Amino acid sequence: MKICMIGVGYVGLVTGTCFADKGNIVCCIDTDQEKIKALNSGIIPIYEPGLKDMILDNKQNGRLEFSSDLRNSIADSLLCFITVGTPPNKDGSADLSYVLNAAREIGKCMDNYLIVVTKSTVPVGTTDAVRDMINSELKARGKEKLTFDVASNPEFLKEGTAVADFMCPDRIVIGCDKGPIAVCMRELYKPFAHSENKIITMDIKSAEITKYAANAMLATRISFMNEMAQLCDKLGGDIENIRRGIGTDMRIGSQFLCAGVGYGGSCFPKDVNELIHTGQKNGFEMAIASAVHKVNEGQKKYFVDMIKKKLSDNLQGKKIAVWGLAFKAQTDDMREAPSLMIIEELLKMGGQIAVYDPEAMEQAKQALKKENHKIEYANDMMRAVAHADVLVLITDWQEFREVDLDQLKKVMRQPVIFDGRNQFDPLEMVKHGFRYYCIGRNCYGK
Known part of the structure; x- marks a missing residue:
């Protein structure tokens, strides 16, 4: 054709x-x-x-x-x-x-x-x-x-x-x-x-609604798990154990159940908001979609507040390395990426920011152009983290998972990691001498 x-x-x-x-x-x-x-x-x-x-x-x-x-x-x-x-x-x-x-x-x-x-x-x-x-x-x-x-x-x-x-x-x-x-x-x-x-x-109208319904459902799963992760941090549970516990239920399945810093990209934020707007325009409150959006926006703030609390709200004179800028791995898309809000907040705290992403560096420079004079764009992940007081991991690229932890600790000024994607095993990180903070795994005595 x-x-x-x-x-x-x-x-x-x-x-x-x-x-x-x-x-x-x-x-x-x-x-x-x-x-x-x-x-x-x-x-x-x-x-x-x-x-x-x-x-x-x-x-x-x-x-x-x-x-x-x-x-x-x-x-x-x-x-x-x-x-x-x-x-x-x-x-x-x-x-x-x-x-x-x-x-x-x-x-x-x-x-x-x-x-x-x-x-x-x-x-x-x-x-x-x-x-x-x-x-x-x-x-x-x-x-x-x-x-x-x-x-x-x-x-x-x-x-x-x-x-x-x-x-x-x-x-x-x-x-x-x-x-x-x-x-x-x-x-x-x-x-x-x-x-x-x-x-x-x-029919045509059902097809149009189907796309919004699918994305809203997936966004709901992410926000639900992020809310459960915050509850785990308060009560002492492990969100990874819970994810496995419910994901093996065939009625639920394992996809889109990972806790983190919230969803981003060109689809979920836009489509959830459009669904809310469509309901309002037709005199109907999309209560679940509204809650999903609220939880997602709050999750980014929750991660930033965790950093502020653990570091006494003061990053003056400290180098903060950020691994991962794109909204997810395997893309260079910076649209609605959680990294944007997180980096802006770290800059407000006085941090000296060095960033690295395998694919999204040029796109990040455009998205953060007002702050570029305050940001170091490193050529590789180890250069970004060299002499850093804190490492903040935002996007779950595979190469970050494969890092040599002994080498990582050696190049950092202080072994402090905030993991926004729960990429590492908390017990393994403690074993290697890191102060390790992640989301929904507070039972390991952070």
């Missing part, structure tokens, strides 16, 4: 590349000329394991191209996916201006039948709004008899494993109102679904 992909951000780039890898002809469109130029030069704007090689291979084989010419791209395409961003407004609602502008441009350019698919995360009713916008533009051109259809196909990619998630998905959700559209979408996704049961068709 020939496919047009509008928006070359995270979702569009992964989706377009994976479609191309299964033999489709894909043209990815973006108004950002510099990004298109970079992609055509082999420069990939995001870090995602396996993505760069796949892009280069499919581009070389003529199945994948990057352009700013929408009219030419949709001229002979059957499917046009909208994968632009939906950033949050100040009130928590999703900004749909990019989605509706994409729909407007489709209406201005299309001259043949087209299936327009919203893949961006959008609140219920957006796909209908896309349909209305395209119809409006066609009418203005005197082409109201030109036919098209719309569908919703939300993405469920996890940053760090997005390529693997797309190539072998848990499920594929397709929202449409016509049988032939479902048949076409099933044919497109057939190479990715080894079982037909993985492809779930439903």
Whole structure:
């Protein structure tokens, strides 16, 4: 199939590349000329394991191209996916201006039948709004008899494993109102679904809500475990034992049950807030989603307060090393990363900050640009921690787990660690002579 992909951000780039890898002809469109130029030069704007090689291979084989010419791209395409961003407004609602502008441009350019698919995360009713916008533009051109259809196909990619998630998905959700559209979408996704049961068709509004419901459910699990971790710190339990104890229950499962400094990224914070806003707009209080958001915001403060309490609220003259900046491992994404708030608070306490992340250093410099003159960006993790009085671990990269603890203690001025991801064994850390503080494991006598 020939496919047009509008928006070359995270979702569009992964989706377009994976479609191309299964033999489709894909043209990815973006108004950002510099990004298109970079992609055509082999420069990939995001870090995602396996993505760069796949892009280069499919581009070389003529199945994948990057352009700013929408009219030419949709001229002979059957499917046009909208994968632009939906950033949050100040009130928590999703900004749909990019989605509706994409729909407007489709209406201005299309001259043949087209299936327009919203893949961006959008609140219920957006796909209908896309349909209305395209119809409006066609009418203005005197082409109201030109036919098209719309569908919703939300993405469920996890940053760090997005390529693997797309190539072998848990499920594929397709929202449409016509049988032939479902048949076409099933044919497109057939190479990715080894079982037909993985492809779930439903009405458009249910598909739109499904994405928000999934992310809110996962965010709820994280916030619940963080709340349980705080209770453990008060009562003396071990959140890791509790995680194993409930995660082996088949009704619960083990995923998204790790306590830490709270969730971040481009999806969970935005989608939980949009769900809250949607409820408010329709006169309904989303009580659970509101509580999830509140707990998550409080968890970052809880970690900072732990540091303040243990260090007597004074970091003047002390070097603080920070390991991990991205919101999670295996990505360079700094959107809503807990590290941003934590670093700002450490700076307020007078700390001299040195940071290191395997992939997110350049993105962190942009996110922290107002504070960059106060921050040392180290070339490797051991250089960041050299002569440090305190190490604060925020992102759970594998290389941090594999550190030589004896060497780590040797290079630090003082062996003090605050572990925001519970990466290390508390007893092992004490054995190696560290003052070790983590989340929800207070039973080890911190």
